[in-house]
Amino acid sequence: MQAPFSCLHTHTDFCDGKGSVEDFCQAAYAKGLSAIGFSAHAPIAKKTGLKTDWHLPDDRLDEYIGTVNAARRRWAGKLPVYLGLEVDYIKEPNGSSLSGPADRDFQSLGLDYIIGSVHYIFPPQWRRTLYRG
Numbered sequence: 001m002q003a004p005f006s007c008l009h010t011h012t013d014f015c016d017g018k019g020s021v022e023d024f025c026q027a028a029y030a031k032g033l034s035a036i037g038f039s040a041h042a043p044i045a046k047k048t049g050l051k052t053d054w055h056l057p058d059d060r061l062d063e064y065i066g067t068v069n070a071a072r073r074r075w076a077g078k079l080p081v082y083l084g085l086e087v088d089y090i091k092e093p094n095g096s097s098l099s100g101p102a103d104r105d106f107q108s109l110g111l112d113y114i115i116g117s118v119h120y121i122f123p124p125q126w127r128r129t130l131y132r133g
């Protein structure tokens, strides 16, 4: 017996992925996944002042949540759809947090899950220099 597979780490065209939420649901269903979750790179511009082209824009967060929740309703009974975000840990050189998965604004969104990630390192002498892994 083959173990069921699911995927909870996905990026659509809301951030740096290719394809819509619906495209991903259709592909997951066609491949027999037991569930799919969406984990857009959480918005960081307002919180950190960092501008990127690969995070969900702050002004599209509500649209993202609405789109995934609509897919959840549309696929009910066929494919479980989960709403998540991938949230960067970003700290100032002094250790104060600019962004993190435990932040109240992310925790209050009613998400099913959050992926914590580290894409940035800010050495004190290179403050605001971006590294992407």
Ligand SMILES: [Zn+2]
Residues within 6 Å of the ligand: 009, 011, 086
């Ligand atoms: Zn990711």
